[in-house]
Amino acid sequence: MNTADLGLPVDVPSTALxxxxxxxxxxxxxxxxxxxxxxxxxxxxxxxxxxxxRYGVVAGTGRVxxxxxxxxxxxxxxxxxxxxxxxxxxxxxxLAGYRFTGDVLGYPxxxxxxxxxxxxxxxxxxxxxxLLETVILSILNHDSAIAAAASRMSSAAGSRxxxxxxxxxxxxxxxxxxxxxxxVGGFTTTSDLAAGFRYGIPTVGTSAHAFTLLHDTERDAFxxxxxxxxxxxxxxxxxxxxxxxxxxxxxxxxxxLGAVRIDSGDLLLVAHRVRQQLDELGATDTKIVVTSDLDxxxxxxxxxxxxxxxxxxxxLVTGSGHPTASMVYKLxxxxxxxxxxxxxxxxxxxxxxxxxxxxGRKWAARRLDEDGIAEAEVVGTGAVPAELAGRxxxxxxVKGGEVLAREPLDVVRDxxxxxxxxxxxxxxxxxxxxxxxxxxxxxxxxGN
Numbered sequence: 300m301n302t303a304d305l306g307l308p309v310d311v312p313s314t315a316l317x318x319x320x321x322x323x324x325x326x327x328x329x330x331x332x333x334x335x336x337x338x339x340x341x342x343x344x345x346x347x348x349x350x351x352x353r354y355g356v357v358a359g360t361g362r363v364x365x366x367x368x369x370x371x372x373x374x375x376x377x378x379x380x381x382x383x384x385x386x387x388x389x390x391x392x393x394l395a396g397y398r399f400t401g402d403v404l405g406y407p408x409x410x411x412x413x414x415x416x417x418x419x420x421x422x423x424x425x426x427x428x429x430l431l432e433t434v435i436l437s438i439l440n441h442d443s444a445i446a447a448a449a450s451r452m453s454s455a456a457g458s459r460x461x462x463x464x465x466x467x468x469x470x471x472x473x474x475x476x477x478x479x480x481x482x483v484g485g486f487t488t489t490s491d492l493a494a495g496f497r498y499g500i501p502t503v504g505t506s507a508h509a510f511t512l513l514h515d516t517e518r519d520a521f522x523x524x525x526x527x528x529x530x531x532x533x534x535x536x537x538x539x540x541x542x543x544x545x546x547x548x549x550x551x552x553x554x555x556l557g558a559v560r561i562d563s564g565d566l567l568l569v570a571h572r573v574r575q576q577l578d579e580l581g582a583t584d585t586k587i588v589v590t591s592d593l594d595x596x597x598x599x600x601x602x603x604x605x606x607x608x609x610x611x612x613x614x615l616v617t618g619s620g621h622p623t624a625s626m627v628y629k630l631x632x633x634x635x636x637x638x639x640x641x642x643x644x645x646x647x648x649x650x651x652x653x654x655x656x657x658x659g660r661k662w663a664a665r666r667l668d669e670d671g672i673a674e675a676e677v678v679g680t681g682a683v684p685a686e687l688a689g690r691x692x693x694x695x696x697v698k699g700g701e702v703l704a705r706e707p708l709d710v711v712r713d714x715x716x717x718x719x720x721x722x723x724x725x726x727x728x729x730x731x732x733x734x735x736x737x738x739x740x741x742x743x744x745x746g747n
Contacts, residue, residue, distance in 0.1 A: 322430050343628050346415070352451075357446075399700050446483045474616065478498070517538065531555065549580040589609055664688075
């Protein structure tokens with residue numbers, strides 16, 4: 300069974316109002332002007348990575364595909380638009396039959412990207428494409444930001460597993476999306492049951508400090524947990540005195556105790572002391588899990604500590620200081636007329652302040668060095684050079700309105716691990732620096 304097909308109360312029957320009003324008013328004006336059906340090409344890209352980041356991570360693509368399929372103006376939505384007089388009756392009539400019938404190409408989910416990378420390309424009539432701007436950007440910007448933070452954390456953690464536990468630090472719907480994006484970026488489990496149900500992500504969790512405080516003694520709390528969950532459970536040992544709690548935990552559960560969790564204090568020092576104590580008590584196989592406002596830098600600082608797993612919350616679901624990927628959705632080409640055979644002409648915004656864009660429908664390829672390591676992100680218009688034809692990054696996601704590229708999350712997660720491994724070693728450094736790959740633009744003459 301694919302749990303993603305079951306749906307949840309957190310899902311909505313229509314994504315049509317996950318948009319900005321000006322998209323509908325542009326539609327109305329274009330319908331009136333007779334330009335709404337012009338064939339158009341929109342692209343999603345970012346002009347820059349967050350300061351200090353070396354690469355970005357494409358995440359949320361699967362959710363975008365769901366959103367496009369569910370972009371429907373049902374009677375309730377149309378009634379709202381009519382009551383508020385957002386658009387006129389002719390536009391409402393057009394919206395009532397809205398179905399996206401165009402094409403979407405893009406970097407496969409889990410792939411890495413750089414400034415200027417055409418992460419997603421949406422083609423169809425202006426009318427059907429322009430309406431999707433906000434919902435596509437809201438998903439990709441959020442999920443890619445979380446996945447990028449998760450990727451940095453998983454790189455810092457090495458082979459040690461990471462637990463996503465940030466649901467209480469963000470919006471309840473964002474929490475589900477964040478857990479999904481974290482899994483794409485390299486996390487192994489989540490504490491959020493909605494994410495487990497919706498996306499099949501493995502879930503974990505045992506107890507909080509409240510459970511210890513509920514009981515008359517810490518020993519009573521540990522005994523109750525072990526009786527209910529077994530000796531392989533994880534006991535939280537920093538409610539009172541850590542050393543005493545570790546001693547009690549092993550006495551209650553025996554050397555078969557699964558793990559202890561430390562949620563406060565000098566984690567580096569405490570982890571070493573707890574490991575020594577566990578070994579002295581014969582619990583040599585008992586793992587140590589650390590939590591407490593971790594980010595990639597804190598995780599890296601614990602690389603030499605006897606830690607077996609990390610739990611991350613706030614810093615993960617807020618993108619570790621960068622909660623958006625700053626992606627934009629821009630019209631880059633449009634037909635000269637409504638004629639389906641009319642050629643496409645490049646269009647681009649030209650303004651000061653670093654908000655210019657490059658016109659034309661673009662392809663992207665990654666050039667490798669002689670060792671098979673990526674050395675440049677090549678973005679171009681026109682024909683793809685023969686030497687890059689086998690290195691193209693974009694894949695078909697939607698064709699003629701039909702979704703083609705739904706994938707299991709494990710496939711996406713493995714893709715990201717492979718993509719990150721194919722970058723220069725400096726990509727995983729946490730020190731600030733420029734994007735690890737330069738973006739090169741080429742223009743090859745070709746008819747549209």
